[in-house]
Amino acid sequence: MSALVFVEHDNTELKDATLAAVTAAQAFGDVDLLVAGSGCGAVAEAASKIAGVNKVLVADADAYAHPLAEELTAVVLANAEGYDAIIAPATTTGKNFLPRVAASLDVAQISDITEVVSTDTFKRPIYAGNAIATVQSADAVKVITVRGTAFDKAAAEGGSASVEDAKGADTVGVSSFVKSELSESDRPELTSAKIIISGGRGMGSGENFAIIDKVADKLGAAVGASRAAVDAGFVPNDYQVGQTGKIVAPELYIAVGISGAIQHLAGMKDSKVIVAINKDEEAPIFQVADYGLVADLFEAVPALEAAL
Numbered sequence: 001m002s003a004l005v006f007v008e009h010d011n012t013e014l015k016d017a018t019l020a021a022v023t024a025a026q027a028f029g030d031v032d033l034l035v036a037g038s039g040c041g042a043v044a045e046a047a048s049k050i051a052g053v054n055k056v057l058v059a060d061a062d063a064y065a066h067p068l069a070e071e072l073t074a075v076v077l078a079n080a081e082g083y084d085a086i087i088a089p090a091t092t093t094g095k096n097f098l099p100r101v102a103a104s105l106d107v108a109q110i111s112d113i114t115e116v117v118s119t120d121t122f123k124r125p126i127y128a129g130n131a132i133a134t135v136q137s138a139d140a141v142k143v144i145t146v147r148g149t150a151f152d153k154a155a156a157e158g159g160s161a162s163v164e165d166a167k168g169a170d171t172v173g174v175s176s177f178v179k180s181e182l183s184e185s186d187r188p189e190l191t192s193a194k195i196i197i198s199g200g201r202g203m204g205s206g207e208n209f210a211i212i213d214k215v216a217d218k219l220g221a222a223v224g225a226s227r228a229a230v231d232a233g234f235v236p237n238d239y240q241v242g243q244t245g246k247i248v249a250p251e252l253y254i255a256v257g258i259s260g261a262i263q264h265l266a267g268m269k270d271s272k273v274i275v276a277i278n279k280d281e282e283a284p285i286f287q288v289a290d291y292g293l294v295a296d297l298f299e300a301v302p303a304l305e306a307a308l
């Protein structure tokens, strides 16, 4: 049996979420990777070094400079034949194009898996992570997105896969890239950060996030937020952690002025150590916290920063 894993990248660097997808794919036997990009030679080289990878297929063309769902679908389908599983990380990109692949193959996508029970049976969270569904698929090809926080990352070094040209696909041309507006930050990316400090509605304003930023700078942490903080305009929406935001599982997650709604917990409850600072001792966040501090955040956070 064999699996084809879509490599997530920015034409320069391979994204960590790919490594977890490779681990999940290993249940299918041989693992090949598909790198679709433009000027993506460095990514192909990095992909070839991932431990346990058999072969790297590279589609290098202008059409793949940006991850347009229509173009990615075409190139994945052109290379899909013979594989028992087509796998992508459950990231914005994977969630965007893989359902098209599944529909084109006339199979049901199996989304956001957290465990491979066998090559036709998988576990995945439902109801914002409050229940785990065991899903069995009778489809000939399994089309799967993988929750990155649920699998160990495959070693990024140690492999020596061959690198080959992928089969080409005609340009679909029904969509085009206009622009991307990304928030610039020197801090680590939320989904790969080892430490995250997040603020909620309790922060009161965007300006008040400055006290969180100071702690983040000292800890080398990423800054996250609850949806309430994002909806109130305190911070951009790519800060959002939770069911409809990013799923994270850092070594340390510090929740400041966040009540702990299930939709927020769905995005961070797998963090190794959870610290909560909240003035309400009844706040549900304390039920999942390893360390809880009942205090006013405007006193506790500056004191934490001063102590670091």
Ligand code: FAD
Residues within 6 Å of the ligand: 199, 200, 201, 202, 203, 225, 226, 227, 228, 229, 240, 241, 242, 243, 244, 245, 246, 256, 257, 258, 259, 260, 261, 262, 263, 264, 267, 277, 278, 279, 280, 283, 295, 296, 297, 298
């Ligand atoms: P609140 O619930 O208002 O909590 C604020 C907390 O701050 C309180 O506990 C309060 O005691 C504390 N506080 C206030 N002042 C201070 C102070 N001075 N010092 C210390 N503590 C203080 N939410 C997410 O976060 N992520 C999601 O992805 C998400 N997806 C959703 C999807 C759906 C379909 C729905 C319906 C909701 C979703 N939500 C999500 C929203 C979620 O239900 C909550 O509304 C939200 O998480 C609440 O954010 P909060 O904890 O910041 O605000």
